[in-house]
Amino acid sequence: MKLYEFQAKELFAGAGIPIPRGTMVTDADGAAEAARDLGRCVVKAQAHAGGRGKAGFIKLAETPEEAKQYSAGMLGQTFKGFVITRLLIEEAVDVAAEYYLAITMDRASKSPVMICSAAGGVDIEDVSASTPEKIVNLPVDVAFGPFDYELRDLSERAALDPKASRQFVDVAKKLYRTFVDSDASLAEINPLMILKDGRMIAADAKFDVDDNALFRHQDLLQYKEEAEEDPIEAEAHRQDVTYVRLGGDIGILGNGAGIVMGTLDMVTREGGRPANFLDIGGGASAAKVKQSLDIILMDPNVKGILINVFGGITRGDEVAKGVIEATSGMDLKVPIVVRMAGTRAEEGLKLLEGSKLVPEPDPILAARKVIALSKGA
Amino acid sequence: MGILVGKDTRLVVQGITGREGSSHARQMLDYGTPLVAGVTPGRGGSTFEGKVPVFDSVAEAVEKEGVNTSIIYVPPPFAGDAIVESAAAGIALVICITEGVPVLDTSRAIKYINEKGGTRLIGPNCPGVMTPGEAKVGIMPASIFQRGNVGVVSRSGTLTYEVVDLVTKAGLGVSTCVGIGGDPIIGTTFVDILKMFADDEQTEAVLMIGEIGGTDEETAAAYIKAEFKKPIFGFISGRSAPPGKRMGHAGAIISGTMGTPEAKMAAFKDAGVPVADTLADMVQLAKNR
Numbered sequence A: 001m002k003l004y005e006f007q008a009k010e011l012f013a014g015a016g017i018p019i020p021r022g023t024m025v026t027d028a029d030g031a032a033e034a035a036r037d038l039g040r041c042v043v044k045a046q047a048h049a050g051g052r053g054k055a056g057f058i059k060l061a062e063t064p065e066e067a068k069q070y071s072a073g074m075l076g077q078t079f080k081g082f083v084i085t086r087l088l089i090e091e092a093v094d095v096a097a098e099y100y101l102a103i104t105m106d107r108a109s110k111s112p113v114m115i116c117s118a119a120g121g122v123d124i125e126d127v128s129a130s131t132p133e134k135i136v137n138l139p140v141d142v143a144f145g146p147f148d149y150e151l152r153d154l155s156e157r158a159a160l161d162p163k164a165s166r167q168f169v170d171v172a173k174k175l176y177r178t179f180v181d182s183d184a185s186l187a188e189i190n191p192l193m194i195l196k197d198g199r200m201i202a203a204d205a206k207f208d209v210d211d212n213a214l215f216r217h218q219d220l221l222q223y224k225e226e227a228e229e230d231p232i233e234a235e236a237h238r239q240d241v242t243y244v245r246l247g248g249d250i251g252i253l254g255n256g257a258g259i260v261m262g263t264l265d266m267v268t269r270e271g272g273r274p275a276n277f278l279d280i281g282g283g284a285s286a287a288k289v290k291q292s293l294d295i296i297l298m299d300p301n302v303k304g305i306l307i308n309v310f311g312g313i314t315r316g317d318e319v320a321k322g323v324i325e326a327t328s329g330m331d332l333k334v335p336i337v338v339r340m341a342g343t344r345a346e347e348g349l350k351l352l353e354g355s356k357l358v359p360e361p362d363p364i365l366a367a368r369k370v371i372a373l374s375k376g377a
Numbered sequence B: 001m002g003i004l005v006g007k008d009t010r011l012v013v014q015g016i017t018g019r020e021g022s023s024h025a026r027q028m029l030d031y032g033t034p035l036v037a038g039v040t041p042g043r044g045g046s047t048f049e050g051k052v053p054v055f056d057s058v059a060e061a062v063e064k065e066g067v068n069t070s071i072i073y074v075p076p077p078f079a080g081d082a083i084v085e086s087a088a089a090g091i092a093l094v095i096c097i098t099e100g101v102p103v104l105d106t107s108r109a110i111k112y113i114n115e116k117g118g119t120r121l122i123g124p125n126c127p128g129v130m131t132p133g134e135a136k137v138g139i140m141p142a143s144i145f146q147r148g149n150v151g152v153v154s155r156s157g158t159l160t161y162e163v164v165d166l167v168t169k170a171g172l173g174v175s176t177c178v179g180i181g182g183d184p185i186i187g188t189t190f191v192d193i194l195k196m197f198a199d200d201e202q203t204e205a206v207l208m209i210g211e212i213g214g215t216d217e218e219t220a221a222a223y224i225k226a227e228f229k230k231p232i233f234g235f236i237s238g239r240s241a242p243p244g245k246r247m248g249h250a251g252a253i254i255s256g257t258m259g260t261p262e263a264k265m266a267a268f269k270d271a272g273v274p275v276a277d278t279l280a281d282m283v284q285l286a287k288n289r
Helices: A005-017 A028-038 A064-074 A124-130 A147-158 A162-181 A211-216 A216-225 A233-238 A256-270 A285-297 A316-328 A345-352 A363-374 B018-032 B058-065 B076-088 B102-118 B158-169 B192-201 B216-228 B248-257 B261-272 B277-289
Strands: A024-025 A041-045 A058-061 A087-091 A097-104 A111-117 A135-139 A183-196 A199-204 A206-209 A242-245 A250-254 A276-279 A306-310 A336-342 B011-014 B036-038 B051-055 B070-074 B093-096 B119-121 B128-131 B133-139 B147-155 B174-179 B206-210 B232-237
Touching: A005 A024, A005 A087, A005 A162, A005 A206, A028 A041, A028 A064, A028 A087, A041 A064, A041 B070, A058 A064, A058 B158, A087 A233, A097 A124, A097 A135, A097 A162, A097 B102, A111 A124, A111 B102, A124 A135, A124 B216, A147 A162, A147 A199, A147 A336, A147 A345, A147 B128, A162 A183, A162 A199, A206 B147, A211 A216, A211 B102, A216 B206, A233 A242, A233 A285, A242 A285, A242 A336, A250 A256, A250 A285, A250 A363, A256 A276, A256 A306, A256 A363, A256 B011, A256 B158, A256 B232, A285 A316, A306 A316, A306 A345, A306 A363, A306 B158, A316 A336, A316 A345, A336 A345, A336 A363, A336 B158, B011 B018, B011 B058, B011 B076, B018 B036, B018 B133, B036 B058, B051 B058, B058 B076, B070 B076, B076 B093, B076 B102, B102 B119, B147 B158, B147 B192, B158 B206, B174 B192, B192 B206, B192 B216, B206 B216, B206 B277, B216 B232, B216 B261, B232 B261, B232 B277
Parallel strands: A250 A276, A250 A306, A306 A336, B011 B036, B011 B070, B036 B051, B070 B093, B093 B119, B147 B174, B147 B206, B206 B232
Antiparallel strands: A024 A087, A041 A058, A041 A087, A097 A111, A097 A183, A111 A135, A183 A199, A183 A206, A242 A276, B128 B133, B128 B174
């Protein structure tokens, strides 16, 4: 689950990490009012994507009138597929230096890792591509958290201003504490600013929470609905269904991330365009299959659906029952091809016989069939 | 022979009285897996299927039944602790099937295992390990397996079954099939398994099914290039997935240019590993080797 900048900053402020003064607003009048209070300010569109500045979605306003004008220009606009409905109005600050600080889970060391660079304020992936030596890492012992001396060393290796070292250690420890306490998968401050008066502040914030850990974070659930953008993805996540919208016209449903990814590859390879990624997971019940189909069919572009199930935990007959139940009461406008193998697959395919569904045991033939049927063939 | 599980396995099921745990325990017993104990806290003293003793703790199962392998079906909030309990009891091989374990819990459990030593973790979020004809320690459908000389290692569950099914239909068989798990942080990686396959006499060729994200495939490719001598064939899943949808921002920084399907395929090619376009093609390559 991704948090917006303003939500992440709420978390940071609660942890004692310095942030600029600011307010979240949802209309231009609110922006003007905030600007009257803050003085010279920055209008920042809230979206789950980077590169806002370059695209004109972060602007410096000298007056409340300008803040209002810029806000009106951003609200309702689309940035990288996200409709802007919220703005963060923040005090403008005098910048001396811009650093980068992030924590994420590192697959290689199997632990959290801190990433730091003196080259902040720009897209860190560009820094990684052009001058990777400017980015330094610290794998953190998950039993203890980072020690002060390790963080001082990190600051030195990243070539941060030595005068800022004490503040850096303080911010980094608080960021780590927030990361662990909220079960984050990413906590990023870019830029981590040094102001002309020497203070260090988190000028931007990115924060992703591990969805697997949401069960123990009732406090963060308030952000859940607000964090979604695509209406179908939002509905899927509300119902606890793993769904990603991909923009094509062949709906895909499978049991397990691997088989769904494999099915997307297969459909793409055969010349089709997948509409979505949907993993019903292991042990999916009839009700869950029905729910998944309903979600896929919320997308009006879907012209055909391919269900690909290989039975391990998930039993073929259960899936078949789910598909029949889901479709029996529906006025089905699109063809559904069902490919099944593994545990109780034969029973499942037998159940589908005589229904309006198209059973097909071979995965590649199933992909070809759904593409042909979706074109009205 | 095969690797990890076999005739010497003495298995305990953690969460044996739960819905998934009991259903799969029954299937493992039917297959002939040496399943000798179950654990469900509070249910000690009872028996499963009238013959398998159930204990309150893994330590008790070790003491009374001499178990050396555990398989975990407990729900996600308790899975991290279940891994640590097994390691603390001295279990040599812990296989965590549970999907949805908080990543920090896994990280902490692995930290514990590494400090203590003597335990290998497979998973979480994996289908388990199977040596056909000897032991099935997992959730894979046994009927699709034939005993043979092909080692299979994969990050996916269901995609692994596809491969095994194709292997069997091609008239080949499997030495051991290992699902290492689809989570970002897992106990055992491709390289660990490849080293075991290298030393296993039964395994003559290996099929490796990777997927997008992380750099385990690249690390494996470097190892294969340096010292893996057996024929090995690769497949990368998720090639059509749009960038940014599944891979975290900072994860891409650590990896630099690694992690994309293109990088993985390039690393395989550089290591001399043929990368197939479809699973069927990969199995065909293994057959024609």
